[in-house]
Amino acid sequence: MLRLEKRPSPSRFWQGMTPVLAVALTMVAGGIMFALLGKNPVEAIRTIFWDPLFNEQFASYSRPQLLVKAGPLILIAIGLSLGFRAGIWNIGAEGQYIMGAILGAGVGLAFYPAEHWFIFPLMVVAGALGGWAWAMIPAILRTRFNTNEILVSLLLVYVAQNLLAAMSLGLLRNPEGGGFPGSRNLSQYPAAANPELMAGTGMHWGVVAAFVAVIAAYVLLQRHILGFHIKLAGQAPRAARFAGVNPKALVVMCMGISGALAGLAGLFEVSGPAGQISIDFNVGYGFTAIIVAFLGRLNPVGILFAGLLMALTYIGGELAQFMLGLPAAAIQAFQGMLLFFLLAVDLLTNYRIRLAVKKEAV
Amino acid sequence: MFGGIDPTLLIASLMVASVPIILAAIGELVVERAGVLNLGVEGMMIMGAVCGFIAAVETGSPVLGFVGGAAGGAALSLIFAVLTQFLLANQVATGLALTLFGLGLSSLLGQGYVGIKPPLTGVVPFGPLADIPVLGKIVFGHDWVVYLSIAVVAAAWWVLKSTRMGLILRAVGESHDAAHALGYKVRRIRMLAILFGGGMAGLGGAYISLVRVPQWTDGITSGAGWIALAIVVFAAWRPWRALVGAYLFGGITVLQLNLQAAGARIPVEYLSSAPYLITILVLVIMSSGRGKAALNAPASLGQNFHASR
Numbered sequence: 001m002l003r004l005e006k007r008p009s010p011s012r013f014w015q016g017m018t019p020v021l022a023v024a025l026t027m028v029a030g031g032i033m034f035a036l037l038g039k040n041p042v043e044a045i046r047t048i049f050w051d052p053l054f055n056e057q058f059a060s061y062s063r064p065q066l067l068v069k070a071g072p073l074i075l076i077a078i079g080l081s082l083g084f085r086a087g088i089w090n091i092g093a094e095g096q097y098i099m100g101a102i103l104g105a106g107v108g109l110a111f112y113p114a115e116h117w118f119i120f121p122l123m124v125v126a127g128a129l130g131g132w133a134w135a136m137i138p139a140i141l142r143t144r145f146n147t148n149e150i151l152v153s154l155l156l157v158y159v160a161q162n163l164l165a166a167m168s169l170g171l172l173r174n175p176e177g178g179g180f181p182g183s184r185n186l187s188q189y190p191a192a193a194n195p196e197l198m199a200g201t202g203m204h205w206g207v208v209a210a211f212v213a214v215i216a217a218y219v220l221l222q223r224h225i226l227g228f229h230i231k232l233a234g235q236a237p238r239a240a241r242f243a244g245v246n247p248k249a250l251v252v253m254c255m256g257i258s259g260a261l262a263g264l265a266g267l268f269e270v271s272g273p274a275g276q277i278s279i280d281f282n283v284g285y286g287f288t289a290i291i292v293a294f295l296g297r298l299n300p301v302g303i304l305f306a307g308l309l310m311a312l313t314y315i316g317g318e319l320a321q322f323m324l325g326l327p328a329a330a331i332q333a334f335q336g337m338l339l340f341f342l343l344a345v346d347l348l349t350n351y352r353i354r355l356a357v358k359k360e361a362v
Numbered sequence: 363m364f365g366g367i368d369p370t371l372l373i374a375s376l377m378v379a380s381v382p383i384i385l386a387a388i389g390e391l392v393v394e395r396a397g398v399l400n401l402g403v404e405g406m407m408i409m410g411a412v413c414g415f416i417a418a419v420e421t422g423s424p425v426l427g428f429v430g431g432a433a434g435g436a437a438l439s440l441i442f443a444v445l446t447q448f449l450l451a452n453q454v455a456t457g458l459a460l461t462l463f464g465l466g467l468s469s470l471l472g473q474g475y476v477g478i479k480p481p482l483t484g485v486v487p488f489g490p491l492a493d494i495p496v497l498g499k500i501v502f503g504h505d506w507v508v509y510l511s512i513a514v515v516a517a518a519w520w521v522l523k524s525t526r527m528g529l530i531l532r533a534v535g536e537s538h539d540a541a542h543a544l545g546y547k548v549r550r551i552r553m554l555a556i557l558f559g560g561g562m563a564g565l566g567g568a569y570i571s572l573v574r575v576p577q578w579t580d581g582i583t584s585g586a587g588w589i590a591l592a593i594v595v596f597a598a599w600r601p602w603r604a605l606v607g608a609y610l611f612g613g614i615t616v617l618q619l620n621l622q623a624a625g626a627r628i629p630v631e632y633l634s635s636a637p638y639l640i641t642i643l644v645l646v647i648m649s650s651g652r653g654k655a656a657l658n659a660p661a662s663l664g665q666n667f668h669a670s671r
């Protein structure tokens with residue numbers, strides 16, 4: 001009979017090892033899933049994790065994509081991780097991402113076709129503001145009316161998606177687009193474009209922002225009083241209250257930061273890789289970022305690696321779709337599986353597994 | 363404004379529209395009464411929708427389709443049960459994982475079934491009763507799942523309120539330590555509650571793909587699971603109030619669809635947002651006022667149980 005014994009403090013070894021173990025287990029389980037779909041599991045796993053980076057034929061295209069996809073994931077996940085640490089669950093990042101993109105692109109399109117140096121910076125501000133404002137709705141409802149922020153932030157994703165459809169069919173539609181839904185292409189409007197900064201790397205301003213966010217979050221959590229409050233509120237809410245942490249201010253701060261970062265990610269995506277506002281320009285980064293945040297153990301540096309790994313599964317998934325005919329949904333299920341295994345093996349961090357002989361009650 | 367919308371038809375169709383949410387909400391209500399917060403309702407519903415659809419198409423029987431739907435939802439909830447009850451994983455995170463995984467897996471399973479019509483679920487033949495004006499359409503004009511959904515509400519109410527089983531379930535949800543000390547198997551009771559919740563969510567999902575829509579498309583549940591979660595809070599964890607909440611929501615959905623069809627001058631996209639916005643509004647009203655709803659929440663909700671002795 002196996003018995004669990006709580007560790008006095010979380011094991012540092014397992015804290016570092018669990019993500020690696022989870023990835024390995026997911027590869028095994030994913031391989032079984034791919035085999036059931038009638039694909040060679042070894043080939044599928046190699047196509048997803050190896051070929052995008054090292055295959056001579058594809059790597060030149062795939063490598064830059066790594067940063068393009070990892071940028072928004074990291075940016076959003078960094079914001080989410082701050083809230084998750086404090087027990088504040090913003091799971092509507094997808095909606096904040098959309099709103100940032102709409103507001104930012106709207107500002108850019110309002111200036112069309114003028115060429116000023118300040119247009120792109122203004123769009124960046126508007127993008128952050130759009131995501132921030134959308135996140136403030138659940139934050140204020142939570143602090144003022146004690147409404148569950150999980151449900152409100154999630155329900156607002158559906159509202160944002162409807163709004164996106166309304167915008168790409170109405171207000172922001174390209175007047176020269178022949179009636180097709182979707183806005184003007186921002187990446188072809190130099191003052192509003194978010195171009196590749198170094199040819200062949202995939203580096204754009206969103207990726208720069210993601211790296212800055214990683215460093216800023218690291219400093220915040222290690223050196224700043226707010227970071228201390230976030231960690232305290234998550235680990236010992238009662239102690240946090242005695243230490244003078246204002247729980248309401250913390251909710252507003254965490255939701256605001258995560259919303260603004262998600263909005264930024266949306267703006268950088270819509271003005272760069274996606275290029276335009278369209279009904280389905282969002283591809284679920286806001287939800288995948290939740291997996292990234294947990295896979296990175298809510299730690300900024302961990303999130304950096306987790307974001308790169310998750311970006312790899314996106315690119316590898318596309319490649320596997322193209323090469324092996326693997327369905328796109330298989331990758332989504334694969335990513336979900338990763339989160340399951342991660343949560344399961346996390347047990348090892350907090351508990352010891354002991355072999356116990358069942359004793360009679362005395 | 364309501365010209366061209368028949369109130370009898372409106373009530374009859376809102377009863378149909380709210381069935382998936384009632385079923386999922388009652389399942390989740392029982393789970394939460396046992397002290398477990400399963401945020402994976404959306405994932406379990408969509409698994410139920412796809413499994414039910416496949417079972418119905420392959421066997422040609424809508425009844426077996428609903429059985430398959432319930433089985434699909436319960437199977438997914440089993441993952442949640444094992445992760446949270448045996449591996450002590452965080453319930454919020456595991457619930458989210460369930461939804462993300464369910465959305466992916468369902469679209470994988472449903473690939474070959476896009477664009478197919480499922481076998482029809484017929485109206486229960488009440489004979490002449492169905493011809494009674496007004497009442498006939500509202501009371502006697504539905505398929506069997508509509509009646510089942512109301513029966514489930516009544517059963518959940520009775521079991522929770524007046525049976526020993528319900529008392530034990532509530533005890534586990536209020537204080538798992540006390541229940542454990544009394545010798546109740548906290549883990550086993552919670553496992554069963556989670557499986558029941560999964561089965562009900564799956565049944566609700568199957569109703570969407572077999573009756574409401576009726577066909578299979580990716581993401582077919584479009585947030586119904588999250589609304590069911592909101593309805594549980596709205597209902598303050600009481601079954602009959604969950605029914606009221608679901609009918610309220612169903613009414614808004616139907617009215618919104620009718621307004622779209624009647625050619626109201628509001629763009630479709632804004633009207634489609636109405637059910638979500640009104641759910642948020644209702645949540646706000648319920649949770650404010652000195653936390654009335656929160657007072658009814660089971661005391662051990664969302665906390666994991668680990669017997670140290």
